[in-house]
Amino acid sequence: MDGTKHRILMVSDFFFPNFGGVESHIYYLSQCLLKLGHKVVVMTHAYGNRSGVRYVTNGLKVYYVPWRPFLMQNTLPTLFLTLPIVRTIIIREKISVVHGHQAFSTLCHEALMHARTMGYKVVFTDHSLYGFADAGSIHMNKVLQFTLADIDQAICVSHTSKENTVLRSGISPEKVFMVPNAVDTAMFTPSPKRLSCDEIVIVVISRLVYRKGADLLVEVIPDVCRLFPKVRFIIGGDGPKRVRLEEMREKFSLQDRVEMLGAVPHAQFPYRGILHSHSGSSKLWTVDSKHQSWRCPREPAPEDMVRAVKKAIDMLPGIDPQVMHLRMKKLYSWDDVAKRTEIVYDRAMQSSTTNLLDRLPRYLTCGSWAGKLFCIVMIINYLLWRLLEFLQPAEGIEEVPDIRPLHSQLDSRDDSCEAQEKQI
Incomplete structure (x- = not known):
């Protein structure tokens, strides 16, 4: 330079x-x-x-x-x-x-x-x-x-x-x-104590459009909820695919397990999930459809994403939020x-x-x-x-x-x- x-x-x-x-x-x-x-x-x-x-x-x-x-x-x-x-x-x-x-x-x-x-x-x-x-x-x-x-x-x-x-x-x-x-690691801070696995919250923050994988999400959520009774979803964001997600929630009676927040300003979003669509800075693990290809297949099918989520959930008991936060702070600056x-x-x-x-x-x-x-x-x-x-x-x-x-x-x-x- x-x-x-x-x-x-x-x-x-x-x-x-x-x-x-x-x-x-x-x-x-x-x-x-x-x-x-x-x-x-x-x-x-x-x-x-x-x-x-x-x-x-x-x-x-x-x-x-x-x-x-x-x-x-x-x-x-x-x-x-x-x-x-x-x-x-x-x-x-x-x-x-x-x-x-x-x-x-x-x-x-x-x-x-x-x-x-x-x-x-x-x-x-x-x-x-x-x-x-x-x-x-x-x-x-x-x-x-x-x-x-x-x-x-x-x-x-x-x-x-x-x-x-x-x-x-x-x-x-x-x-x-x-x-x-x-990722703004100052906003995404981990819990001071180890998180319980009694309830697992999967957070998705994204524009709900095709290119962001919203259609994939429609097929993944019902399978994950069926396999893991303790899992629930919080979805933040808006877009043309929001209607499909709401129809999926009605079809599989997942109103109590899939929370749709709509478009929420960053500062007001309740960052309390375990799996986060952007980073693992404050949470424990990330499942990304394309950009993190070492965690999920490069061209994922719904069953591939479900397997990736299962793997992440199985690893939760051995993950330290503080260690993950420090790792993300170094990787994404x-x-x-x-x-x-x-x-x-x-x-x-x-x-x-x-x-x-x-x-x-x-x-x-x-x-x-x-x-x-x-x-x-x-x-x-x-x-x-x-x-x-x-x-x-x-x-x-x-x-x-x-x-x-x-x-x-x-x-x-x-x-x-x-x-x-x-x-x-």
Whole structure:
């Protein structure tokens, strides 16, 4: 690493006050990058009355641009209408790297396209796994192929996710880094005493959608409840598959053993389970459908998941929560994620800058008709950018002064980002 301090614009349709894995990832990563001395600004769409510029913990600046969500918290795709505001923010904040998050984020794709047109370095993080057969996945894979055709670097949160992204987009594997998610070990604290196995609570926290394995859960829960009378489930999250889970609960008369909490803010969730869908930081064991392939088959069937749960339950008497917590604290650290992401930024800054004519052939490889369409889109985007440069020169856009992060003014008695205050 060359020690360069970067000026990063995080872009996604998914950010607080919305709750989810992408939102938490952007927030915690930004906090730790601020701690490392980088400047970080977040751009997302407006949420209710939350519009304009806001500051959250440690002076993290968030632009809630005045667009409303169109579908599933995504803004309406416009291709070119976001160019003026993206350009203004990049110039005002003196951004050097634009980092987009989540393949389903419209704002992410458009911001990366505009930033690349303007000659800035761009990085993309793919957070989820997607298929290849259904109509939605086919469409999204083509969009991802367009976005990643001219990307500097990409990040995936697991090796399986990397393979999935490379297959879907055609990006060179050499451009893709694997940087895992982390867990806030300060929020997930173990019980001071050994937990009793008289009642085993399995906690699932997830968006209830197909790609998160909600359909798998519908088939697993009845079998687990039949095999283990002492087990009950707490399910936190919402989504289109919630109806299937509620129908399953009614069909097998599991109302007293399957508790559906719906969408619950992180701070209000009763973290009291034994098995947790994200980590074993405060609990005892984790059963994950894909990312933890050493605990469960890579392409799990319901019976595979049931066997994995049985194995975890059998191991409960010999597990010490404190030991597991310390292990998770070392394995999944946001400080480590930030340092690894810093390396990705350094690599992106070292990539060569090319003009439009050099970049167009990369889009032509995206398909016989799609490649030509992508080239037309990029040419129009380039012409609009040049028009904006003429109508409103960059020199006429006022640059904002940098604000010193609050944590640098305080007594930092704990070096871990996970121990910082998380009030939004």
